[in-house]
Amino acid sequence: MKNRSQKLVLEDVTCRFDELTVCDGINLSVDAGEMVCLIGASGSGKSTLLRCINLLEPIDSGHIWLDGEDISIPGLDPKPYRKRIGIVFQSFNLFPHMTVMQNICLAPTRVLNATVTETHAVAKDLLQRFGLQDKASEYPDRLSGGQQQRVAIVRALAMQPEIMLLDEITSALDPELVGEVLEVVKALKEQNMTIVLATHEMAFAREVADRVCFLDGGKILETAPPEEIFTNPREARTREFLHRLL
Amino acid sequence: MGSKLHALLVTATLALGSASALAANECSVGKTLKADRLTVATGNPAYPPWVMNDAPESGEGFEAAVAFAVAERMGFDQSSVDWVRTSFDEAIQPGAKDFDFNLQQYSIKPERLEVVDFSEPYYTTTIAVVVREDSAAADTEATASSLKKLKYGAAAGTSSQPFLENVLQPEQATLLYDDNADVVAAISANQIDAIVFDLPSALFVSAVQLEGGKLVGQFPVENNEAPDNFGLLMAKDSLLKECVDEAIKSLHEDGTLKDLESKWLADATGAPVIDMDK
């Protein structure tokens, strides 16, 4: 049995859509401050796994432990756990009718019951850190994709989460915008944020990840430090996948 | 001076009246359907207060009484009058008639005059007020000033509406409806206190359409800006018309019609004529 007191532990997590098993007995533990990358072909179940961790998708069997607490018990109110786990989506999903500032401050004021001045201060600080200080009163449709994605990250960070789940946050961006977003992720890691990142950016994964998991058909086929998995993968399927990319 | 003049007028009227009665007697000879008998038609059935108990022979009811009064002026006593019945529409059709005259609240209208003849009017409609039996207005004496305080409804496009606006001028805004049935629905729902109709409609509404409706009074006839005139209906180009007109004129002049009207259409119906100055 695993040490369930790690930051985040997935134990035999299975998730089905009707007949289709999308996550098939996933086991994974993540230490505090660790950064784990999920790689794998399209449709291998990366997004679904992240959605399961955020309790946006109910799991069919298995357990998810957060700080030693089982958060996957059916019928449990997911909200207290969601606010501890931030998630950023591939397609940003900013609220189009709100300014950047309003996007960021909505959840802290409604969920954490923070005062407006507090949240404003936090938001200003975060925007400053990610080079968005002059965009606070813009609406999302006036921002570039990279800026929007950075705002989405700031929005999640404003909830002061313990874990960040990042789902292919660069794949909807033009190539020249990818860099600015990855810089943000790197900065997060340097501040010891616990991160689970699904990505197709192999070079990035190799550079910053502590561990890389290769998903195939809903299973984790291989988990290893990046150097090992990219230079000398154990599984044939992994090798095949990486060959096709490189 | 005033009373002397009045006395003089009455004498003159009486003299004229008796003279014309004699003349009318001769006037109608040979012009009736049956020799020496007068055939009078009314509705089937006939309703109060126009004919009481559907028995015109008794002379009870406004139109029964008017018919006998006209007959008398034409020289026919009660026993020389025969009664027949016709439906309302049947009698207005062109063609031969099986009566000398017919009375069942026929209004004199130009389009009817093309196919039948009418006598001089024997009655001019007044405007009457109907309220709910259970309202305060039903129990107090109806005066112009007390009636002004009520909330009225009327069917738009009828003579009731200009009457309210120009003559009575109630204190609250009038509500208007498409037809009488809607006005009756509104008073049933207590959305309005009172309705004004011409007397014949008011009689019908308070007796038939409106459960718990009460006729509280009628306004003096001169207040009706667009009254209906009821006439005796006769066949087109009836030879008798001249004699009938003569008789009605004399009944007007000596006040007989006024008396009959107040007996049958005011006292008997409980719709006193309202004093406009009170």
Next chain:
Amino acid sequence: MSALSPRKRYEQKERRRSLLIATASLLAVCAALYTLVPKAPGWVAVKRSFFNWAVLEKTFPTLLKAFLWDIAIFAWSLPLIMVLALAIALCRNVKTPALFPLRVFGAFYTDIFRGVPTILLVYLIGFGIPGLGLPRPWNSPYLWGTVALVLTYSAYVAEVLRSGIESVHKSQRAASESLGLTEADTMRFVVLPQAIRRQVPAMMNFIIALQKDVALLSFIGPVELLRQANVYKSLMANFTPYVGAAVIFLCVTIPATRYADYLLAKQHSVRT
């Protein structure tokens, strides 16, 4: 001006040309109508009974005053319609099984009140409910006529709102819920504002229809513009008051219609 590119210059020329043609053809049509219509054999009669200046002058002030009732009825109905429509739309959207009866109620409500002609509802409610024996002022035709309008229109607007709510992409809900917001907060702060914004042009159409349908209250007593015109028509045996009433209604509905079109056009340009 000499800095204009050849393309700009061409476009400007084209614009001027089409403006000229449009103006000319409009003028031609107006001139034709103006000269030909009075030549119609019945024109004098029609003019006398439909476009009678003397009648209009005499009746117009009162017609305008009667129109205040239409405005008042509209003004107090509209907020009620919006609030009730929102409540019904939310009813139809509840997911909790315990509240399933609310969904059923919402569905019934919209089916029934959209299915019955407004005028029938005005009659049935305007006479029927006061007929139960309510005391004044609770049996007022203004009150129950308004109820009838509110019931019908909120059913329509609720459907518009509901389709607006459904048109908000589910990723918006997911984003909101992933931040820990409750379902109610998600609806209130994320879904509804977008849904309403998206449906404003569609709702404008109902608002315009409502501006005209307030006249239906005249069937149960209130003397508003339509009834006042009707009274004058009977009184003067002339249709000009109806034309006057139509003009008054148009003065309000045309700007509203234009505004709705403008909103719709604006929305299309944002989406594409």
